Amino acid sequence: MQQILPVQLKNLAKACPFPLYAVGGACRDFLAGLEPKERDWDICAPVPFELFARVAEEQGWRVAAVFARTGSVKAEYNGLACEFTSFRSDVYAEGGHSPSEVKFTYDMAEDARRRDFTCNAVYYDICGGQFVDPLGGAVDISAKLLRPCISAEKLFVRDALRVLRLARFCGELGFSPADGCMPAAASAVPLLPLQPPALVWRELKGIFGADEKYGLAGGAQTALGCLHAVGALRPLFGAESASEERVAAAVRSAGFVPSRLRLAAFMCALGLTSERLNPAWPIPKACASCLSALLSCAYSSNCSSAFVRDNRTVVEDAAAVLRAAGAEERANALCRAFDRLKKSGVPLDISELAVGGNELLAAGIPARQVGGVLNKLLSDCADGGLKNEKEQLIRRAVQYRT
Numbered sequence: 001m002q003q004i005l006p007v008q009l010k011n012l013a014k015a016c017p018f019p020l021y022a023v024g025g026a027c028r029d030f031l032a033g034l035e036p037k038e039r040d041w042d043i044c045a046p047v048p049f050e051l052f053a054r055v056a057e058e059q060g061w062r063v064a065a066v067f068a069r070t071g072s073v074k075a076e077y078n079g080l081a082c083e084f085t086s087f088r089s090d091v092y093a094e095g096g097h098s099p100s101e102v103k104f105t106y107d108m109a110e111d112a113r114r115r116d117f118t119c120n121a122v123y124y125d126i127c128g129g130q131f132v133d134p135l136g137g138a139v140d141i142s143a144k145l146l147r148p149c150i151s152a153e154k155l156f157v158r159d160a161l162r163v164l165r166l167a168r169f170c171g172e173l174g175f176s177p178a179d180g181c182m183p184a185a186a187s188a189v190p191l192l193p194l195q196p197p198a199l200v201w202r203e204l205k206g207i208f209g210a211d212e213k214y215g216l217a218g219g220a221q222t223a224l225g226c227l228h229a230v231g232a233l234r235p236l237f238g239a240e241s242a243s244e245e246r247v248a249a250a251v252r253s254a255g256f257v258p259s260r261l262r263l264a265a266f267m268c269a270l271g272l273t274s275e276r277l278n279p280a281w282p283i284p285k286a287c288a289s290c291l292s293a294l295l296s297c298a299y300s301s302n303c304s305s306a307f308v309r310d311n312r313t314v315v316e317d318a319a320a321v322l323r324a325a326g327a328e329e330r331a332n333a334l335c336r337a338f339d340r341l342k343k344s345g346v347p348l349d350i351s352e353l354a355v356g357g358n359e360l361l362a363a364g365i366p367a368r369q370v371g372g373v374l375n376k377l378l379s380d381c382a383d384g385g386l387k388n389e390k391e392q393l394i395r396r397a398v399q400y401r402t
Contacts, residue, residue, distance in 0.1 A: 012059055014127060016045070018051070019125055019126075021045060021132070022041065025039070031131075032119075032173065036214055043126075049066065049073050056084075061075045072086075087108060089105055089113065091103075116148070119169075152185075160188045160189070163189060164200065167227045171210030171221075172223070182230055201281040208224075220259065224254055250269035253266060254266045256323070261294075268299075268325040268327075272295075293311065294318050298318040298325075301330070309378070341382075345388065353377060355374075359390070363394050363397060
């Protein structure tokens with residue numbers, strides 16, 4: 001563990017007049033022999049957060065944020081970011097993600113019991129150079145087991161977002177839920193709509209890309225399968241009327257495409273449009289737009305040159321999504337149409353036209369109309385009524401001049 005600890009944390013721990021512990025994912029991954037692309041450093045100590053913040057600043061760290069209610073401090077030093085939390089215990093209102101009451105403590109076991117799974121409740125004394133394991137998490141890591149830090153019933157009802165974390169960890173880590181986990185998670189599914197949409201979307205992104213963090217093949221399918229088993233997929237995606245068989249097929253479809261296409265493949269197999277996604281999820285506009293175009297292309301039966309040209313940026317991805325969803329015939333038809341279009345020499349983009357904006361200006365096309373005329377010329381070429389030759393294009397452009 002000393003070999004992977006950043007020197008910044010080692011030096012900070014030496015300067016602290018109290019024991020400073022690493023906890024959570026970094027300890028779990030080390031004990032499990034997993035190598036993530038990036039490590040998250042969570043640290044903690046049995047002291048008030050104000051004392052940690054003061055020592056960190058004295059050592060040159062920048063305190064980026066302080067959350068007094070939860071005793072948390074975000075700190076940075078020379079490119080390393082970490083989050084400190086004072087030992088505490090939490091009380092939750094049913095289904096709420098944030099604790100309704102926080103009590104600070106000096107008891108590590110009490111701090112450990114507020115966490116989700118025992119594999120994430122193993123501590124490492126940075127200066128002492130040894131692990132401290134109050135709940136037996138190291139044994140569960142060896143067994144690749146996700147065991148709740150408290151009773152499974154209480155764990156998921158107190159924070160229903162842990163239903164999604166359970167699925168993500170199954171996919172990312174290749175761990176299995178302990179006995180009683182799945183029924184308890186299923187009982188908390190009705191509480192998922194109460195969770196912060198931004199956090200739900202963050203977990204779903206991790207689930208659809210669950211094989212990427214550690215390179216575990218089939219991770220996304222495993223994670224989605226876990227959500228399906230507890231009955232979470234239908235309500236999350238507004239697919240309550242979908243049959244068991246169709247949801248299971250959608251889960252399988254996500255395993256047949258690259259991670260960037262998995263959400264589309266999953267939705268296509270369920271027959272869902274992008275409008276069915278929760279509008280409160282903070283999906284980047286570019287991603288939402290691409291998903292919408294991809295699904296529209298996949299669902300359409302149009303294979304005309306103009307349609308393929310207009311959807312040229314998503315045609316090949318749409319075909320992959322269709323194949324994953326079992327619509328091989330439609331996928332093949334799209335690919336054949338795209339191949340014919342490419343072989344025909346028809347321009348697929350304005351940049352491939354035999355004329356440009358300057359030549360249209362020289363032909364008397366007003367500057368404000370140049371962009372629109374170029375797009376019309378592109379459509380005319382795609383429809384097969386106009387050859388991509390300079391003189392023909394200019395003659396047609398003049399006809400469009402108003």
